[in-house]
Amino acid sequence: MRTPTSIHLRNIHKQFGSFIALNDVSLNIPSGQLAAILGPSGSGKTTLLRIIAGLETQNTGSLCFDTEDLTNTSPCDRHVGFVFQHYALFRHMTVLENIGFGLKVRRRKLGLSKKDIRDRALRLLTTVYLEGLENRLPQELSGGQRQRVALARALAIEPKVLLLDEPFGALDAKVRKELRRWLRIFHEQMGITTVFVTHDQDEALEIADQIVVMNHGRIEQAGAPAEVFERPASIFVEEFLGISDISQPIDRLTGPVAVPDQMEFPGALEVRA
């Protein structure tokens, strides 16, 4: 396996009209890390993620993957896996077609046959524990299943980095908890540098290697969960982390956890078409 990519942001500034979304943001995410961008809504965390993907362009500042400058690279050439908050699955394509899409559009460049694509998509489907659902349409899946299809679709292109926007935001509490533990395990297996955005401090504290706390377009503090939790750099960080009900010490993930096919999806409507 190749060495995972590291991400370097330098002095990123982004403005929408008169609203400053990101104010001089610099950040390094080391190779292979699982980083969480944490902050209240409107703090610029999603904008930062979208800039890494190239879906937004910064006004000033630069972005590198390893040593490669991506400031002027279009999003379709960045090889970034992006999982959207509401999954953005292609509604008219089956699960398998969704997963294979990134390979299909680059079929000639990659020299893949239709069968190669199908095989790879099926393998990924197994990786995210969705065997047997390849011919379903997105609307026939539960929220947690759609989430995993979106993840498989993003992973199919063998991305340099994986970006997730509020990955568990649209799921109910129980599924959310199980999926995030699974994401952590999954990240360890895949080893891809991963950045996810969340407003849930427990989520960030539980699974991330690095937590980036943002407020009003600035980074308040970036560091390991324990460091951020024990030595908050500002009153904002302290208050933001303090809001959560921490009745137990930080629950770092150890030991085996449930895999998704054994999970229950209590809020999701299972449909057999």
Next chain:
Amino acid sequence: MSTATVTSFSNKALTARYGRAIQRDPRWLRAGLIGVALLYLAVLVLLPLVLVFTAALAKGITACWHAITDPAALDAVRLTLFISFASVSMNMVFGVAAAWAITKFQFRAKGLLITLIDLPFSVSPVVSGLIFVLLFGAQGWFGPWLQAHNVRIIFAWPAILLATTFVTFPFVARELIPLMHAQGSDEEQAAITLGASGWQTFRHVTFPNIRWGLIYALILCNARAMGEFGAVSVVSGHVRGQTETIPLHVEALYNEYSSAAAFSVASLLALFAFATLGMKVLTERHLSRNTGNRQFSTDQTFRSLE
């Protein structure tokens, strides 16, 4: 199947909540409202339609057939089919481009563009025709230049095409804008991050999502294009066999007191309209099935949020 289950569920829920109130309406009120609606339709739509066909067959079926197969009538049919096909194609390209621009990008003149798209709906067709006469006519802005270069627009088919296209261009954009707006651009963004080019994104993601809405819009656009009279009448010059569309030919026959022939050709236009209507019903059925699914998926998202 899944849709049906959900529909019946929501219907049940609706009946539970509102059912009694609806059923409590007195029977005479229901019968009255339905009666008024039916009577209105019968007088304004059904009666004229029946009259068209009766008048067409007034002098027998052979006369009717002769009127339709008359060389001038056939020329009119050919011109009408060509004009509607060409204007619908042009409007398809323009409408998709405009709807795409309006719903997927932010730009300054957006409000102006949306207003301009609606313009043909608010301007009388006769005025639309006159605009082209003022632009391309002998005394118009480009008239002298066109004459010097021997290009004929007014009183020839290019003017008919321009006028028809102008009058019908809101249909496609108007139908697609709300549809594309509701769908957002998440799927397109996903496609781009997965490495798709602009064209691939359009072909594999955007187009399949708007396909049925587009077909529906094209059908409406076509119906209007075939029947357009006012704007075409101003610019055509009424040269029989050359610049007469079906509606113009009907008018010419009527003015010559050959009303049976006029109605025969008119009934042909009515038959085209029926064909269009049939296609529209089929498309609507497909659209409502798709929308049903969409509602279903929102419903599901909503549930998983609870």
